Amino acid sequence: MQAVILVGGEGTRLRPLTVNVPKPMMPVVNRPFLEHVVDYLRGHRITDVILSMGYRPAVIEQYFGDGRDFGIRLTYVVEQSPLGTAGGVKNVEPYLDGDTLFVFNGDILTDLDLGAMLAFHRERQAQVTISLTPVEDPTAYGLVETDASRRITQFIEKPGRDQITTNLINAGTYILQREVLSHVPAGTYSMFERGLFPLLLERGAPVYGYAADGYWLDIGTPAKYLAAHRDVLAGRIAWPIPGEPVIDGVWAGRDAVIDPTARLVGPVALGDRVRVEAGAQLIGPATVGDDCVIGAESTIEDAIIWAGSQIGPRATLRRCVVGAGCTIHADVAIANGAVVGDHCSIGSGNRLDQNIRVWPSRTLEPQTITF
Ligand code: GTP
Numbered sequence: 001m002q003a004v005i006l007v008g009g010e011g012t013r014l015r016p017l018t019v020n021v022p023k024p025m026m027p028v029v030n031r032p033f034l035e036h037v038v039d040y041l042r043g044h045r046i047t048d049v050i051l052s053m054g055y056r057p058a059v060i061e062q063y064f065g066d067g068r069d070f071g072i073r074l075t076y077v078v079e080q081s082p083l084g085t086a087g088g089v090k091n092v093e094p095y096l097d098g099d100t101l102f103v104f105n106g107d108i109l110t111d112l113d114l115g116a117m118l119a120f121h122r123e124r125q126a127q128v129t130i131s132l133t134p135v136e137d138p139t140a141y142g143l144v145e146t147d148a149s150r151r152i153t154q155f156i157e158k159p160g161r162d163q164i165t166t167n168l169i170n171a172g173t174y175i176l177q178r179e180v181l182s183h184v185p186a187g188t189y190s191m192f193e194r195g196l197f198p199l200l201l202e203r204g205a206p207v208y209g210y211a212a213d214g215y216w217l218d219i220g221t222p223a224k225y226l227a228a229h230r231d232v233l234a235g236r237i238a239w240p241i242p243g244e245p246v247i248d249g250v251w252a253g254r255d256a257v258i259d260p261t262a263r264l265v266g267p268v269a270l271g272d273r274v275r276v277e278a279g280a281q282l283i284g285p286a287t288v289g290d291d292c293v294i295g296a297e298s299t300i301e302d303a304i305i306w307a308g309s310q311i312g313p314r315a316t317l318r319r320c321v322v323g324a325g326c327t328i329h330a331d332v333a334i335a336n337g338a339v340v341g342d343h344c345s346i347g348s349g350n351r352l353d354q355n356i357r358v359w360p361s362r363t364l365e366p367q368t369i370t371f
Helices: 033-043 057-064 084-090 114-123 178-183 192-202 222-233
Strands: 002-006 048-053 073-078 100-105 108-110 128-134 142-146 152-157 168-177 207-211 216-218 244-247 250-252 263-265 268-270 281-288 299-305 316-322 333-335
Touching: 002 033, 002 084, 033 057, 033 108, 048 057, 057 073, 084 192, 100 114, 108 168, 108 222, 114 128, 114 168, 114 207, 128 142, 128 192, 142 168, 142 207, 152 192, 152 207, 168 178, 168 192, 178 192, 192 207, 216 222, 222 281, 222 299, 222 316
Parallel strands: 002 048, 002 100, 048 073, 128 207, 250 268, 263 281, 268 281, 281 299, 299 316, 316 333
Antiparallel strands: 100 168, 108 216, 128 168, 142 152, 244 250
16 A cells, blocks of 8 residues: 655744754654654555655655665655645656555654554545544634544534534545546645545545544644654653663663763653753753753753754753754743744843744844843
């Protein structure tokens, strides 16, 4: 069975983290997110994978090559301009060799049972099966209404409170019969939810929803990206954590050095060659990428730090993301959803708060931002 993974989006909601790195290559607990997805597919014996790409494809290609080192065969198909989700799959049609294919949004963290979903699709002789997941507040999503047999009856985009008839939303994994692609115009932007799927309903085609209540999260915003780390580190989804367990709830990569006076409270993941200096506190969930330095007396809590960043003495990082190769000087505080892009230098005494986003390669002089 072939799979198409949609990885062409610009990931605008995750900027500035996605300025240099496309969303699927963002690390989740120190491994590119897409590598987790590839492992998950291989675990379901899906080894023939087509990547439908547009934004920064070279970053993905350089890492995965032909896929052999990752136990899969990879085909890259790059769009000249964005074609959307349906258009992106239509664009890979020449590379499809079977009648049935899986399609994945490239930003979903899930343990959905693909074998069970495929059995469901075949039993119902569906043309399309859409994975569905329940959410607490359906008003922010596109809802998918089904009948008792799970045949889809209606798509409801961002409903008002009085329009809510279900809490099931499109979970971003699809099984398609190839023939449905004949309804998708070639070379034109089109989306599944607003184009192909409603059209198939109108024509009475068998379109089903497969509701699963396992783990599901899309990593599309900084808040959700942080939540994904919390959940992976807490074991809410069985995804491997790189490194070796060194003390209770703490994983460390090769040649990591932890000062004996540092305090680490798991779950904490440290990459290779990380140095944690005297009196530093790492309070999980926290993820620190390869080659980072966590300075003396600093405090890191519920934070993600990408590879090669230096955190100065007495800095405090709470519920925030710091990109790769940053220098965070002494006594800086970063908190409450703040995001610092790659290669920034944040001078001492700055306080970054309230979802502030600093674009890559910026230098903030000392004491420039103080809330
Ligand atoms: P935002 O800009 O933050 O909305 O992120 P995004 O661009 O990734 O869009 P969205 O989260 O809605 O996309 C869902 C999935 O579809 C992601 O895996 C995207 O990579 C993918 N995707 C979105 N637009 C395109 C496109 O035009 N072409 C292809 N091939 N994939 C796309």
